Amino acid sequence: GAVVSQHPSWVICKSGTSVKIECRSLDFQATTMFWYRQFPKQSLMLMATSNEGSKATYEQGVEKDKFLINHASLTLSTLTVTSAHPEDSSFYICSATHYNEQFFGPGTRLTVL
Amino acid sequence: SQQGEEDPQALSIQEGENATMNCSYKTSINNLQWYRQNSGRGLVHLILIRSNEREKHSGRLRVTLDTSKKSSSLLITASRAADTASYFCATDDPGGTSYGKLTFGQGTILTVHP
Numbered sequence A: 001g002a003v004v005s006q007h008p009s010w011v012i013c014k015s016g017t018s019v020k021i022e023c024r025s026l027d028f029q030a031t032t033m034f035w036y037r038q039f040p041k042q043s044l045m046l047m048a049t050s051n052e053g054s055k056a057t058y059e060q061g062v063e064k065d066k067f068l069i070n071h072a073s074l075t076l077s078t079l080t081v082t083s084a085h086p087e088d089s090s091f092y093i094c095s096a097t098h099y100n101e102q103f104f105g106p107g108t109r110l111t112v113l
Numbered sequence B: 001s002q003q004g005e006e007d008p009q010a011l012s013i014q015e016g017e018n019a020t021m022n023c024s025y026k027t028s029i030n031n032l033q034w035y036r037q038n039s040g041r042g043l044v045h046l047i048l049i050r051s052n053e054r055e056k057h058s059g060r061l062r063v064t065l066d067t068s069k070k071s072s073s074l075l076i077t078a079s080r081a082a083d084t085a086s087y088f089c090a091t092d093d094p095g096g097t098s099y100g101k102l103t104f105g106q107g108t109i110l111t112v113h114p
Helices: none
Strands: A003-006 A008-011 A019-025 A030-036 A046-051 A068-072 A076-081 A090-098 A099-103 A108-112 B004-009 B010-014 B019-024 B031-037 B043-050 B055-058 B063-067 B071-076 B087-092 B108-111
Touching: A003 A030, A003 A090, A008 A019, A019 A108, A030 A068, A030 A076, A046 A068, A076 A090, A076 B004, A099 B043, A108 B063, B004 B087, B010 B019, B019 B108, B031 B063, B031 B071, B043 B055, B043 B063, B043 B071
Parallel strands: A008 A108, B010 B108
Antiparallel strands: A003 A019, A019 A076, A030 A046, A030 A090, A068 A076, A090 A099, A090 A108, B004 B019, B019 B071, B031 B043, B031 B087, B055 B063, B063 B071, B087 B108
């Protein structure tokens, strides 16, 4: 089956720094990937749609200047959390579409001190 | 508005019992999916049911869909301790421009005691 990886699996950073999270489709090409955020004991909330070769589409309430998304190739999308603060601490999960099915990455746990 | 609300929020049962989780949604859909998430981990896709289907089975899983009531249920029969996880329903966005965009329910935390 199709596999999506994320790197890193967890990261701890200081407040004010930027963190980049990678989402890769390992054995298929994905023109569209999605980024979700999940706070503890809550559901997944869609942050943005990442489109290869074009600008990402952000959901209402998500700051595009804070959560920078780059989808430079058909197998890689990156999410950069800029000037991270403790309230950005969360579980970030990406997904990619393959033959009309969504495949999710294992998630990245971000902790901002 | 939040699509995909689930109940119960938490369910605690003994091994061997059946577990039923419900999901309601607000807008029209093409399909509804159920996922499982073990604590702190990624999502595992369980089953997809299309809007023109009423019931679907996969192993110990049975999913029903009632589009007139905009609701779905997930039944896990003969539960095992390994079924302990959070379960989410997710609906697609047929009116949207991005295929694959999902809206998740709040989830049900299932605990199966050995």
